Amino acid sequence: MSIFKTTRRVAVGLVAAAAATFAIKAEAAGHGIDLEGKTVEWIIPFSETGGSAKWANFYAPLLSEALPGQPTVVVKFMPGAGSTKGANFFQEQQYNDGTLIFGSSGSTQFPFLLGDPRVRYNYSDWNVVLASGTGGVAYLTPELAAKMDGMNAAPLQGEDFIYGNQGATRLDLVPTLAWEMLGLNVESVMGIKGRGDGRLMFERGEANIDYQTSSSYLSGVTPLVEAGTAVPMMTWGALDDAGNIVRDPTFPDIPTFKEVCEATEGCETSGEKWDAWKAFFIAGFPAQKMVFLPAGASNDAIVTYTKAFEDVKARADFAEISGKRLGKYPQMTGDAAKTAMESATNVSAEAKDFIVNWLQEKYGVSLN
């Protein structure tokens, strides 16, 4: 049995290698698919109003310019069931002529990882061509921030915190678990409709702790920090090439959760709790948004899209136009995107079980 498996693995490896060689050749020879006169549909499984819409609307015109034949790229919104509806739809699509792509987000990844009953899609069937990372920053009211002892959060452990939470199983589980690990008593007020509402709750003085993803932090919270009504607490960090958590390049002056955790007694940066947190952080942030071609996409198509996104990244003005909207985060293509997708859509069984139990105990959310 094991011999058979090994043989098969070798065979698959050979085929893959051959395919890769062919792909490089194809690219070198200028093959690939021509999309002239066609319309590329980019399915976003969220409404027109969310962060994924902004991300797709930013890329769509650039992608249109960069693809061979300059096809029209239209973003098609298919919201529903916390993005699982659009993802299930995409799973059913056959590769046809490369005019259908899909944009997923952390909110698509989490139900997949947690075994949500609505999930009928499988990331490993799809072909990733772009992975966009982001980060997150937690912040506090100035009074509470003043109580912190440098990076040590222990003095905050007796305080009552209120946090506007979008939903227990959403990206919000990364901050709530982090705060719990620091020993903070954070009460989640559920039912807010987006992180913007969470920030508003903080500004109104109802919540006293909050987090935003990087781009929203830059536009929405930085002015509050300047006005002295909010103080950054920590970032979730970023991943280096070896997979270690390091300071977020967009916020080099703000410590990471890892640093704060190390400085706080009772918080461990090892063990199952930490591993689970890290696994879900990786699933939620460093490769938060990805672009896929459907199952069965031809190599030509994958190469064409990869090249197009590389060309977008290579634009002289890319750093300038993307910096404000996406933050200074890696926009990964090719193998880097594949690696990012692998780590974003695979968590260990232990991490999954831990989070499932934790959700059940803390919020009474049953995922079975």
Add this chain to the structure above:
Amino acid sequence: METLMEALPALGDAWTLILQPMVLGYLVLGVVMGLCIGVFPGLGGIAGLSLLLPFMFGMDPILGLALMVGMVAVVPTSDTFASVLMGIPGSSASQATVLDGFPMAKKGMAARALSAAFASSLFGGLVGAAFLTVFILIARPIVLEFRTPELLMITIFGLSMVGILAGRVAIKGIVAAGLGMLIGTIGEGASSGDLRMSSYDYPYLTDGLKLVIVGLGIFAIPEIISLLRQDRAISRETQLGGGWLDGVRDWFANIWLSVRCSIIGVVVGVIPGLGGSVVDWIAYGHAVQTTKDKSKFGNGEVRGVIGPESSNNAKEGGGLVPTLLFGIPGSGSMAIFVGAIALLGSGQIEVGPAMLQNNLDITYSIVWLLALANVVGTVICIAASGGIAKLTTIRFALLAPFLFMIISFAAFQSGQNLMDLVALFAIGLLGILMRRFDWSRPAFLIGFVLSSPAETYANQAIQIAQSRFRKSMGEGLEYIFSPIVIVLLVITVISVVLGLRQAKNILAEGDVQSGSKRAPIVFMLAVTAYIAYAFYDAASIPSYSRDRVFPMFVGGVCLLGCAVLIIRMMLKPETDTIFADRERHGDDADATHSLWSTLAWFAGLLVLTSLFGFIIALGVFLFAFMRMRAGVRTAFAAIYTGAGIAFMLGMAWLLNRDFPPGLLQEYVDLPWPLT
């Protein structure tokens, strides 16, 4: 004072920016596009802005803003056409306009109702802009005073409008509102995601029903079916009376009402989280309460048009405050607007807390572009209203299939799913029965619209208050009973007391005779059964989940109401108002065609769609309807069908929408648009 001194130069800069020929040209272009989109019910600003998005990238910011603002500003103006002429709420902003605008159209005074509405819209837009110019400078701290208890109180105030619109039997109105709220709770709860009245096996309902579908179902379908049964034109009078000048005169005679409703519009629009869906009802309620002779409401009282229309354009201006100052869009179209602003130029405009410091001139440009767009849009609409009003003299059988097509398309916008059509049909049936037995449909809709904010804010306010009370009694009380809450509470109580006292005289949907007992009782029992089941369903959610509390509370109150109504039905004779039934006397009773055969046409479209996909079904439906029901010649029916399909394809292509497939498409691959 200091801020004002800084603001004046910015205001000057804004006008210099606006008053360039290019900018004005783009504004007019946006206005014209917005009018074209807004005329079709259910499309609204989201569809329009999505259309513009691809062009925004790197565009000169002020030109892009002119185009987008022009588009957004006039949607609440042009959606009035559908509300007044067809009785179809064009968007959530003009639901209340239907109540009196449509009866005016039936009396042959469509042009007058329209121009009164447009004059009010224009005025509301201008008042809104003027108010904002000053208010935007001081808005931030004021808006932040509206915490969750205040938001909850405003929601309750909105719900108190049910008191005025409850109809002759107050408890019936309250049960109708409760039913609307229960239907609004269908789907995943906001708190822990527990399912109410739905299951993951039928994923459609887990997201809940969309306002477009409920609004169209509850108002449009009953009216269309009723008119179709009577087989006549919308207007009873063949000679249209009341020109557009009369409407403007009507507005001028009620200018103070218009001012007050405009202010209501801006203020409610400014508060983030509520959106605009209640504004028109609050304005309508205010118009009713401040009118001496209330007997004409629901029967074509022009003040019932002026009130909501003054508020809904002003609201758009108010909605800019949360959008620009907090980066929190007050509505779906504002959310796209924010996204699109980021695409403009090199992305230098960043909405959010820094907007006033860095981009005050741009902020003012947006405010006054909005006002200017209102002026341009209104002038175009008033000019067109006389001509378009003639639609009301056309035999309705010729219009109806087109309307069915449009509202089906509008319903698809929400999910692009056959289930959208099924839901529209089901809610439509409920609407027909509620209309027949004189259950207040406005009350139902208010309940539906406010269900989700009422539940969310109630849960949140309770949770935060508990945390405050744990700290100290004083802090908790201070949180719940802020001065704003107390003021709102007083207003609400007064409004409920006055409303209930007057409700008997306000027949928002006309007088209805009573008849036999059986049919009203059957409907009553069916409603009770649904409510009881919804209560049971909510009760089976585990007790630690907050998602069960609200539906159980509403369901419980409704069941009490139902019990009272059933007892009254058992005791009273069949002439009692509680047995109101439109099939006994009046238009519906004398109609040429029966209810069920008329409804069967729409059901036919639904069944055909499920079999052959929407476009093929539509072709068959249009042709068969024209030929058989309208009785026109084959050639005419063919041309009508062709034009209808071409129009639908044009819209779908422009907005990049697919049509729901049927069974046929499972087996055969067909090219677009048949897919």
